Amino acid sequence: MDSANIDTVRPAPEAAKTAPKADVKALVTLCDPDMVAVNALITERMQSEVAVIPALAAHLIAAGGKRLRPLLCVAAARLCGTDNTHHYNLSAAVEFIHTATLLHDDVVDSSQLRRGKVAAHLIWGAPSSVLVGDFLFARAFELMVETGSLRALDILSKASAIITQGEVLQLMKAFDLNLTQADYIEIISSKTAALFSAASESGAVAAGASEDRIQALYSYGLNLGLAFQIQDDVLDYQGSAADLGKNAGDDFAEGKSTLPLILAMRASRDTDAAFWDRTIGKREQAPGDFERAQALMASSGALDEARAVARAYAEKARAALSIFDAGPWRQALENLAVYSVDRQT
Amino acid sequence: MDSANIDTVRPAPEAAKTAPKADVKALVTLCDPDMVAVNALITERMQSEVAVIPALAAHLIAAGGKRLRPLLCVAAARLCGTDNTHHYNLSAAVEFIHTATLLHDDVVDSSQLRRGKVAAHLIWGAPSSVLVGDFLFARAFELMVETGSLRALDILSKASAIITQGEVLQLMKAFDLNLTQADYIEIISSKTAALFSAASESGAVAAGASEDRIQALYSYGLNLGLAFQIQDDVLDYQGSAADLGKNAGDDFAEGKSTLPLILAMRASRDTDAAFWDRTIGKREQAPGDFERAQALMASSGALDEARAVARAYAEKARAALSIFDAGPWRQALENLAVYSVDRQT
16 A cells, blocks of 8 residues: 655765745645545535525635645645545545634634634524534545545544644633743643644545555644644734734633743743732733733743743654655645744734 | 343333323432532533623523533433443533524524623623534533444434524524424424434434444434423423523514424414514514513414324334333433423423
């Protein structure tokens, strides 16, 4: 089934030493022919005779987003030299699972904005958002079943269960003054990185790759997902709604225990204990509190420290690719790792 | 893979002529050894390190309900003479899918009661109910993947997509004065009967049954599901909350276009148009309206007519079993068909 790993011990040629850039364009360009097929599949499979379903799904899916997860799945399959197109189905499935979680998250968090647009539940109502999320989740499994790959099904069904556990845990741990960095990593490993790793791992599986390559792409996805989420959480204290396409400050308002908050609370525990106790411990927030939190994050070095943690995960992601020959796919994925932490939106 | 259909053309022996009774006890007794295993699996797989997940899931699952869908899956596998235990996983998966839809439905409908207990979202909040539903859905797919049966996965993933479409359609068609009986049958075929048929069909598939037997059990499940849902909708205008373990009158308050309502509106169109137009068309309901609707349903013959439609589907369900030899499993499923329409709770 697999002869792709015979060259893994070759010395890396010169091209591998090209310093990676914070650039996702090379990846997008390389994936473009595949993504045309994936996007067609996404549009085809979100259809339903029940008109509200494609309307609501299109609102979110057409708004785009980065399509990072399907890109990952495609790139993993291509890096492993696939000779089939199972990664089309898996990529569409991964995007459906992600979209379903966004729809449900926005209901759970009562979010106002998503991808720069009014959140779907505010237009079609929370019930429709819940049910259309369920629909997309079911359709994701239909797409996976068509590949005939029980292993890919296993990876993505396990990831789906892990994601929901991470989201419930995050919900339980909101407004928790005592959350640790380890708790936080556990939460984002589940709620975010599990789907990144499942996307890249299942892409490798669909390509019939060897175990060491499958494992390498799992590790790449996991560490990339951690880096990506930490940077997301940094941006929530750094950016504005216009930059992010969602509400900056949402995490603070929801008492979401993200790394910037954990590090800032730790660094300013002695000087600003009363502020954190009121705004997070007692959930009493007033106008100006978010700005004060932002200022404390900058002055305490918490944002810089969080960025450094993100960079370390991005570096681990890059390192996981070392078993692959140098080439455009590996280079593009290395660039993505740098981009995940250097991006400002 | 299958030698089970060699005897399908034998004349039915005497036992098959035993008139079926509205009794689910024989089925429950026959399934008991299997259901011990299924229930253990349900309990095992709803566990999570995130404590709220098993707590919330147990609230609903321990409240019991009839476990009709897993019973159907077990009985289908046994009727087809299975020699493996894949139906354990599929039965638990079917119950998880059903429980997930109940959790989401109760959020969607803002229901107060479920299975005689306070609805989960009123205890743990709607966000937890949404996420735990997602968790159970993901776990259902994990259970299915373990069987290695892509065909069972195909049946149950397709059914899951159909269920959500039926639920969205029902939501869209609420408070619709012009809904027809055909619209209603389309809705309940999707939202209810699709999981009944998937439960019995996948049970037959897991047993390695012949195509005609798989098809027969699909048809049995589909028609049983239709009969069951119509009787449920009849009971909502007939029973009290204490009988049903949910709120009688919920369907009317939500403007749910069920068969009793469709038939009553049609029968009393000339005499009571203003009443229906106000309570359903304009969604203006006042105390006493539900009782008047109940009275109109009884006097117009709408409840009797709906029961007759349910009985016709139950009869089709029974007829679908005719290709099987007489015996305790067939008899128990025939009894279940009668029970589905004769039950008062």
